[in-house]
Every structure is written in structure tokens, then in C-alpha cells.
Amino acid sequence: MSEPHPPPAPSAPTSHRVVVHPGGQHFDVQAGHSLIEAAVAAGVDLPRSCRNGTCRTCIARLRQGRVHYRIAWPGLSFDEHDEGWILPCVAEPDTDLVIEFVTPSTENVAPLDPAR
Numbered sequence: 878m879s880e881p882h883p884p885p886a887p888s889a890p891t892s893h894r895v896v897v898h899p900g901g902q903h904f905d906v907q908a909g910h911s912l913i914e915a916a917v918a919a920g921v922d923l924p925r926s927c928r929n930g931t932c933r934t935c936i937a938r939l940r941q942g943r944v945h946y947r948i949a950w951p952g953l954s955f956d957e958h959d960e961g962w963i964l965p966c967v968a969e970p971d972t973d974l975v976i977e978f979v980t981p982s983t984e985n986v987a988p989l990d991p992a993r
């Protein structure tokens with residue numbers, strides 16, 4: 878007689894939704910893919926160049942959600958990190974995200990999501 882199988886363990890979502898401001902475009906990121914990789918696959922044109930976290934062409938503001946990096950030292954200062962700047966070419970989402978493309982020197986700073 879065989880043992881009953883336990884119910885499958887709950888698993889983390891396999892993809893996360895990213896909404897891009899300004900404009901409101903959106904795309905989904907599968908586990909193991911960077912935001913830029915997923916945007917390109919979805920036909921969403923985001924600023925990019927090196928794709929390895931050094932040139933900062935892709936820098937964006939994280940308005941909602943949380944990311945982790947696939948490299949140890951993405952090209953952000955501690956202050957930029959604390960202010961919510963991310964490098965989408967080496968960032969992978971942990972949650973659904975809202976990101977915004979503005980430049981650090983010209984942005985009109987809005988309050989950040991305190992839950993980040």
C-alpha cells in the first residue's frame with residue numbers, strides 16, 4: 878500500500894509584474910531574469926547599454942516593491958541605494974514592482990514608499 882502524498886508546498890510566484898512610469902507600460906519578469914532582459918523580451922524599450930551594472934544608463938527609481946541583485950556590487954552609491962535607485966539590468970524582482978525613469982539630477986522627488 879502506498880503512502881498518501883502530502884499536498885504540494887506553497888511556492889513563490891514564478892513571475893512578477895513590473896509597471897513603468899512615466900507611461901504605464903508593463904511586463905512580467907520570470908524568475909532568474911533581470912528587469913531589462915524581461916523588458917526586451919516583452920518589447921518594452923527601456924534605457925540600457927552595458928547590461929552588467931556599470932554604465933548606469935538604465936538607472937531608475939524604485940517606487941514600489943523590492944529587488945535583489947545578481948552581482949555583489951552594482952554601480953550605485955549607498956546613498957542612491959537608500960534613496961531607492963536601482964539598476965534594472967542587474968536587478969531581479971522579489972515582488973511586483975513600480976519603477977520610474979527620471980534622472981537623479983532632474984527628478985521631482987516624491988515621497989518614497991515607506992514599506993520598502
Ligand code: FES
Pocket residue numbers: 924925926927928929930931932933934935936952964965966967
Ligand atoms: S545598462 Fe549599464 S548599468 Fe544598466
